[in-house]
Amino acid sequence: MPELPEVETVRAGLAPALTKALIQSVEIFDVRSLKRHLPGPNDFVQTLVGARILAVVRRGKFLWMPLQLAGDNNPAETSVALVGHLGMSGQMLLRLPGAEPDKCNRVTILVQAAGPAQLSNGDTFSGGGFAANELIEFRFIDQRIFGSLAIDRLINTTDAGLGGFQAEFAPTPSASLSDSGSIASESHWWLNRLPESAAHISRDALDPAFDVKALVRRLAAKQTGIKRALLDQQLISGVGNIYADEALWATKLHYDQTAATLTSAKVKELFANVVSILQAAVAQGGTSFDDQYKNVNGESGYFAVSLNAYGQTGQPCKRCATLIKREQWANRGSHFCPRCQKLRP
DNA sequence: CAGAGCTCCTGAGCGC
DNA sequence: TGCGCTCAGGAGCTCT
Numbered sequence: 004m005p006e007l008p009e010v011e012t013v014r015a016g017l018a019p020a021l022t023k024a025l026i027q028s029v030e031i032f033d034v035r036s037l038k039r040h041l042p043g044p045n046d047f048v049q050t051l052v053g054a055r056i057l058a059v060v061r062r063g064k065f066l067w068m069p070l071q072l073a074g075d076n077n078p079a080e081t082s083v084a085l086v087g088h089l090g091m092s093g094q095m096l097l098r099l100p101g102a103e104p105d106k107c108n109r110v111t112i113l114v115q116a117a118g119p120a121q122l123s124n125g126d127t128f129s130g131g132g133f134a135a136n137e138l139i140e141f142r143f144i145d146q147r148i149f150g151s152l153a154i155d156r157l158i159n160t161t162d163a164g165l166g167g168f169q170a171e172f173a174p175t176p177s178a179s180l181s182d183s184g185s186i187a188s189e190s191h192w193w194l195n196r197l198p199e200s201a202a203h204i205s206r207d208a209l210d211p212a213f214d215v216k217a218l219v220r221r222l223a224a225k226q227t228g229i230k231r232a233l234l235d236q237q238l239i240s241g242v243g244n245i246y247a248d249e250a251l252w253a254t255k256l257h258y259d260q261t262a263a264t265l266t267s268a269k270v271k272e273l274f275a276n277v278v279s280i281l282q283a284a285v286a287q288g289g290t291s292f293d294d295q296y297k298n299v300n301g302e303s304g305y306f307a308v309s310l311n312a313y314g315q316t317g318q319p320c321k322r323c324a325t326l327i328k329r330e331q332w333a334n335r336g337s338h339f340c341p342r343c344q345k346l347r348p
Numbered sequence: 349c350a351g352a353g354c355t356c357c358t359g360a361g362c363g364c
Numbered sequence: 365t366g367c368g369c370t371c372a373g374g375a376g377c378t379c380t
Binding site for chain 3: 006090
């Protein structure tokens with residue numbers, strides 16, 4: 004189940020191959036994967052063919068590619084992007100034409116790679132292992148069809164900061180919003196924008212511009228369980244069921260502890276744990292728990308071996324040896340240590 | 349308005 | 365071997 008580390012692994016894999024690539028053709032195998040593209044599948048195909056992909060950007064679990072449409076000399080004015088969400092079981096794979104078919108392949112976008120190029124930060128663009136002008140199949144795989152692809156307008160961020168994460172424009176943690184804002188230019192018009200459909204999503208936990216004070220303030224007013232709050236993408240984005248359970252275990256919090264009962268120190272500790280767990284998972288290429296998550300080459304991530312709570316039902320807690328318990332919660336599972344993570348008044 | 353609950357969906361895995 | 369049941373949950377929507 005893809006969360007921030009899995010989506011970031013996919014983004015990092017797609018970016019070298021797809022940046023500046025030209026879309027040749029689009030094949031739809033299941034229109035349900037385009038349910039978020041309201042104008043319909045024909046419009047989706049017609050809009051994409053001939054478009055150039057300018058970047059691959061992510062906020063939380065949302066991923067988007069700003070586009071320059073065919074014959075459009077003012078893409079900053081048109082301001083559209085191909086927006087993808089992996090949902091529960093989505094994968095984005097890069098294959099050479101003629102490669103073995105993948106199960107549950109819902110959409111295939113054939114692109115011509117731009118190949119080696121100079122990036123604006125001075126680094127040399129490798130082409131992601133693909134030669135210049137090489138044809139690549141971008142395959143959208145999705146067993147349960149909770150994910151989707153759509154074309155959406157990009158709108159300005161309300162705080163004028165970066166819309167999402169894009170490695171070559173990653174600000175340093177000390178950079179202020181205005182610093183990152185100044186990066187936007189005519190040639191990189193999308194930097195301070197994000198898809199309208201993702202505009203309600205909070206900055207994610209790994210975003211240097213994430214407002215921890217605001218999180219403390221908003222949680223203090225939440226009369227709901229802390230896990231529900233962690234999964235609320237409008238409060239903090241990028242966290243799903245796996246990393247929520249891990250962060251709660253690390254902070255010794257019960258999933259149903261009312262958010263408003265936490266001290267601000269405890270909220271900061273929880274946030275710090277979310278950040279370090281997500282960072283560690285990114286470094287290991289994400290978690291492959293049930294074979295639903297793969298990187299762009301179809302390989303699994305290695306974070307599963309580091310899990311302390313999620314999927315550890317019946318295993319001894321690594322702190323106190325009490326057996327980890329799984330409880331049914333909000334139509335899903337919650338894993339926790341009944342001794343370390345007690346519900347407090 | 350805030351919070352809880354429902355719903356979309358299908359293939360893998362398991363028991364009989 | 366084969367059939368049918370169960371299970372997984374992100375996020376938007378709909379109730380209360």
